[in-house]
Amino acid sequence: MQTRKYILPFLASVLLLSCKKFLDVEPQDAISDDNSAVITDKSSAETATRGLYRALSADAYYGSNFVSIGYLSGDNIVWTGSQSIIQQFISHNVRADNANIASAWSSIYATINRANHIIAKVPAVTDPLLTQQLKNQFTGEAYFVRALGYFDLARTWGGVQITLTPTITPADKYGIKRSSLDQTYNQVLSDLVAADSLLPTTTNRFRATQKTAWALRARYHLYRRQWADAETYATKVIADSANYKLVQPYSAFFANNATATSESVLELSYSATYTNSHRNSWQPPANGGTRQWAPNDAFLSLVNDPAIGGNRSALVAKTSAGLWYGNLYYRSPATDPAFVIRIAELWLIRAEARAQLNNLSGAISDLNAVRSRAGIPPSEAATQSALLLAIENERRLEFAFEGHRWYDLVRTNRAAAVLGVTDVNKQVLPIPAGEVLNDIDLEQNKGY
Known part of the structure; x- marks a missing residue:
């Protein structure tokens, strides 16, 4: 011992x-x-x-x-x-x-x-x-x-x-x-x-409130495949439209040093003396970062397609030397918030739950709310399977540089088909x- x-x-x-x-x-x-x-x-x-x-x-x-x-x-x-x-x-x-x-x-x-x-x-x-x-x-x-x-x-x-x-x-x-x-x-x-x-029942974008707990419950029930509960708790947050809404355009929740917009259900704040280390790995040397990782060609093709990525192309940028990089975390000093839960996630949680419950009209309405904010046409998905795939693809772009993609593919048993795992x-x-x-x-x- x-x-x-x-x-x-x-x-x-x-x-x-x-x-x-x-x-x-x-x-x-x-x-x-x-x-x-x-x-x-x-x-x-x-x-x-x-x-x-x-x-x-x-x-x-x-x-x-x-x-x-x-x-x-x-x-x-x-x-x-x-x-x-x-x-x-x-x-x-x-x-x-x-x-x-x-x-x-x-x-x-x-x-x-x-x-x-x-x-x-x-x-x-x-x-x-x-x-x-x-x-x-x-x-x-x-x-x-x-x-x-x-x-x-x-x-x-x-x-x-x-x-x-x-x-x-x-x-x-x-x-x-x-x-x-x-x-x-x-x-x-x-x-x-x-x-x-x-x-408390108040709204606070930096600390947990009752509504923050409802948002995490919606995510929890989605992972547990408890579709009715996922829909219920997502709706409880979405219904508070006075405090939570999809901001226009997509970049409005992070661009121009924005913090605590109505997009945010919970974000974590940083300061000049306590910085967010995401930035260093994403930004290129020209901007004082290391660019340890970058958007790949497949993602760049999607996000820069006006019919797919729409205004979410703001997630990426290119140096004068032609290097693409992710631009969600860009501030100097690195005071970028870390986004734990955004209202867009609640819309897509409810869309997926409704699709699983075979409420296709409700699901497509929720999906299209997110697509509309991105400036892209309504989805043409007409069946449950097509709609679930459309939601999966929307989540891939909507939360590209947030911590969702791997977990989404694992929880939906799609990691083998999409990633070869x-x-x-x-x-x-x-x-x-x-x-x-x-x-x-x-x-x-x-x-x-």
Whole structure:
């Protein structure tokens, strides 16, 4: 057992050296948000809640690494850089010692642990300034973020270890067996139900509210193939048209330094001292980036076709030297938001759910709302199968550089036909090698 104590630090050192981004540290202004272990009053509860969103937006989670799994593993991106770990996603041959999956796994669990501290401690705090309303809000936000964390773990790795109480070190969860995929998803739903009952009914594009929980529930039910529930929860958000709508044109939610538009259900904010690391990998050297990956020829053909991509061609740009690059993340300094949920997703969730329920007229109406915003003609799909394919293709373009494409193809059993990933074992990622080596009770996924 003594040997195991030294494996994790050694592997961590190797992983840190293997990829430059892991040398980055959070700026000093992040330090005050890090301590979720000490929650004794209103001020420390607020600090812990700020830290919860800081963890969600970290480089290894929605700041880049986790989201990049979704777009690199799809069919829109070509690898142009020097890090072979990136090519593993594009070629669908991810190794268990891949540094990006190790950092994403650890970051998600660190975020869940922050949520656990808030859930366990905030309700018991005695401070007149920490009202019951604030207690409910902070605790509800923690339930929402924990639900998102387990949802992301489940769709990436399958059933995982579930920890619902605060821990001090990563080793504290050693010895916990992996739950099944159903059990993990059941935890997601349980947390979303709890969040729904506690969160405020207001609109906030940077923090979870009841409507944010409804949006994630719509996504959850889509993944679980619970079509009626997916339609119901998508409708609950879409119906709030005073606060959520498809902005015109497509680029209006991100161009010209836009933030918190009515397109956004939940986005994560960054600053000049706490930057979004997506930008560096997308922008070319001429713009101060590395262009580690870029839109591939197939995607460029689609997005630049006025009848298919329409005004979504704003997603790409070309240097004077003729290099195409993705332009969703473009700001300097890199204060680009990370988009967790957009209202366009709710429209396409409802379209897919309605198509599955054989409500073809309702489905095509929803699909065409998104197409109209993109400036392209209405869909001509006339059958259920044609409509589902049209929705799939629309999602490919609409969320091209967000973390959806890989997960969409896996959840619809289309990864084999579209990507050639016929080995079902490869449709989940390997548990990071360091985690398996350090915890004898953590079982590796089949095929790795």
